[in-house]
Amino acid sequence: MEIAVEVQSVSKIYPPGDSQMARLRYVFGAGARSGVAALSDVSFSVTRGEVFGIVGANGSGKSTLLKILAGIIRPSRGSAEVRGRLSALLELGAGFSPEFTGRENVYLNASLFGLEREETAARFESIERFAEIGEFIDQPVRTYSSGMVLRLAFAVSAHVDPEILIVDEALAVGDIAFRQRCMRRIHELRTRGTTILFVSHDASDVKALCDRCLWLERGRVRQTGAADEVVANYLQDALHRTAIQTADARNPVAPALASRRFGDRTAEVIASDLVTPSGEPARELRAGKPVAVNIRARAHARVESPIVGFLLRNEKGESVFGANTANENYPLAPLEPGGEIALAFHWTPPALAAGRYSISVAIADGDESRSEIRDYVEDAITVEAPAVFPPVHGYLRLECEAVSVTRS
Secondary structure: OOEEEEEEEEEEEEOOOOOHHHHHHHHHOHHHHOOEEEEEEEEEEEEOOOEEEEEOOOOOOHHHHHHHHOOOOOOOEEEEEEOOOEEEEOOOOOOOOOOOEHHHHHHHHHHHOOOOHHHHHHHHHHHHHHHOOHHHHHOEHHHOOHHHHHHHHHHHHHOOOOOEEEEEOHHHHOOHHHHHHHHHHHHHHHHOOOEEEEEOOOHHHHHHHOOEEEEEEOOEEEEEEEHHHHHHHHHHHHHHHHHHHHOOOOOOOOOOOOOOEEOOOOEEEEEEEEEOOOOOEOOEOOOOOOEEEEEEEEEOOOEOOEEEEEEEEOOOOOEEEEEEOOOOOOOOOOEOOOOEEEEEEEEOOOEEOOEEEEEEEEEEEEOOOOEEEEEEEEEEEEEEEOOOOOOOOOOEEOOOOOOOOOOO
8 A cells, every 4th residue: 555654763862951062062972872862763654545643641752753754853863754745733833923914824834835825815715714713813823822823723734635634632722612623624634535643642532533553652662553452552551550650558459450451450340231121131222222231340449439430432432422420420438448339320222323332331439520540441341233224324313303394
């Protein structure tokens, strides 16, 4: 398959210290071998039309890698080749002149992407409508909020017909409605065959959007592979580290994490299943047919404020529905070491888009605003939703109560 992005043995080393003398010693002396390594021997390739995710903790080298791909900085060693028109949304307002108006910056940025003024004029209405900043389009960018800068920057990047689009965590600044609009636009570009490199701390976005994923850790490649597998391993590792860092004097059970299982295991899910009202295993999610998610958990250390719940996801890893004892207003009493609790969440599925679904189950300690995961079992239960007629458009079908028609 045709390669759109190819990175071979890329390393990036920054000089130690911020002074000019330190930089000079680094450039002209032997210090070049002892600088700060932001990237070390990173290699991967992205095929034309692929959506490729990049995950990693802060400081893992994600932004440095994308800046190299965007041509903003050069690697210390290795090569990075991008084959096609590139549009990159990296830092808020990068490439914007604060004294220019939004309108002027649209034309300026579009020209940097290779568009003629006439081409930009033909797309300007769509860019303005997508950004939704109103009369501020003719005000200096220095008067914009960070959210307005993001709206305009993304609108330009997504409307210059890029062959390759890079998005680096910028969407975290936007409100929910704008993020949804951006994600729809990204899906449209994906359908058109645009190659996309996507960085986000939202694991569900990465799993829903990306085909493959790269996990960076301290500037090195930890894993490359299918997005589901890489994201699951990354989350497992992150929660494992958090559990170790926050372990207290009660000497909780040492984490013995299985694949796709996260948490410090001071309490754990010991059983879960999906059943019909008669107690038989439920093989399908059919509209109007009640089911229950059964979860049994056991404490190994005191759990002050237990929260037990589940999450239903589709084949793309997108969250469809979930419930837990906190948001359903069923507070649970503390669990002492050795104590067990069994719960059944009863619900009736609507008509769902046909396909395979998974149910993840978990127990946490805290409340809705702040909690610590004790045990999270991803994809603990799998189930099918059969095709229905009329077919479901989108995720699920909700019946209209009435349809009113007015003739004039």
